[in-house]
Amino acid sequence: MKMEEVSVSSLDNSKLEALAQDILSDLVEDACLGLCFEVHRAVKQGYFFLDDTDQESMRDFEIVDQPGLDVFGQVYNQWKNKECVCPNCSRSIAASRFAPHLEKCLGMGRNSSRIANRRIVTGNNTNNKSESDQEDNDDVNDNDWSYGAEKKGDALVVLACVKFQCD
Amino acid sequence: MLKRIMSKDSQMRAAINQKLIEMGERERLKELLRAKLVECGWKDQLKAHCKDVIREKGLEHVTVEDLVTEVTPKGRALVPDSVKKELLQRIRAFLAQHATL
Numbered sequence: 001m002k003m004e005e006v007s008v009s010s011l012d013n014s015k016l017e018a019l020a021q022d023i024l025s026d027l028v029e030d031a032c033l034g035l036c037f038e039v040h041r042a043v044k045q046g047y048f049f050l051d052d053t054d055q056e057s058m059r060d061f062e063i064v065d066q067p068g069l070d071v072f073g074q075v076y077n078q079w080k081n082k083e084c085v086c087p088n089c090s091r092s093i094a095a096s097r098f099a100p101h102l103e104k105c106l107g108m109g110r111n112s113s114r115i116a117n118r119r120i121v122t123g124n125n126t127n128n129k130s131e132s133d134q135e136d137n138d139d140v141n142d143n144d145w146s147y148g149a150e151k152k153g154d155a156l157v158v159l160a161c162v163k164f165q166c167d
Numbered sequence: 168m169l170k171r172i173m174s175k176d177s178q179m180r181a182a183i184n185q186k187l188i189e190m191g192e193r194e195r196l197k198e199l200l201r202a203k204l205v206e207c208g209w210k211d212q213l214k215a216h217c218k219d220v221i222r223e224k225g226l227e228h229v230t231v232e233d234l235v236t237e238v239t240p241k242g243r244a245l246v247p248d249s250v251k252k253e254l255l256q257r258i259r260a261f262l263a264q265h266a267t268l
Contacts, residue, residue, distance in 0.1 A: 020262060022180075023187070024258060025243075028242070029239065031197070031201055032213075032242035034201070035210065035217075036231060036234040036235050039214065039221075040234055043226060048221070049226075
């Protein structure tokens with residue numbers, strides 16, 4: 001066994017571990033010293049306490065930590081249960097459903113033209129009773145995810161009617 | 168005989184430390200540690216402690232030595248285990264790769 005060669009294999013794990021710990025220790029000490037110098041400079045240059053104000057003002061702006069409030073102390077779900085009156089149809093709509101309802105009601109937005117087209121297609125094959133139902137259908141159609149199912153069903157109805165007429 | 172082994176050991180340590188610096192790894196580790204310590208709130212904790220020290224010693228009279236003696240032991244103790252673990256992992260990886268002569 002050569003004594004001149006020093007390699008990892010001749011050093012056991014405990015030595016390596018001790019070395020790693022020492023390196024970490026040096027790094028932590030560097031960090032601490034860095035902080036000390038930073039603070040000391042801030043003190044001597046006079047800007048260390050700059051972000052402090054008097055106790056009273058600090059208490060005014062303290063972070064609020066209560067249930068139902070955000071960090072500023074405002075109620076954040078206050079508009080959940082409020083109702084708004086639609087300017088178009090004068091109905092009372094829940095606040096969270098208001099935007100989609102307005103989209104359909106005013107005939108703007110991505111989906112309202114689709115609904116209108118669909119109604120034109122199916123409106124000819126069903127009796128007039130559906131006309132008066134259309135306003136009430138608004139809320140049913142508000143859920144976009146049911147779209148696919150409804151569309152398919154309506155298309156089948158159209159096909160069936162056309163077939164029936166041709167026979 | 169023992170003396171020769173010891174000096175080989177410290178020789179090796181010196182070589183490793185040199186490699187650490189030369190390859191820029193020490194600087195990277197320093198930055199990593201600093202970032203982690205800020206993230207976990209260590210810096211803020213210690214800064215608050217510094218405020219107490221300064222108020223105690225007086226703003227005009229506080230010296231670097233005051234801060235170092237007050238802050239360093241607390242600083243060492245407050246480093247979270249997760250941060251230590253992560254740093255040690257990286258150091259061990261470096262040693263595994265480069266600790267040969």
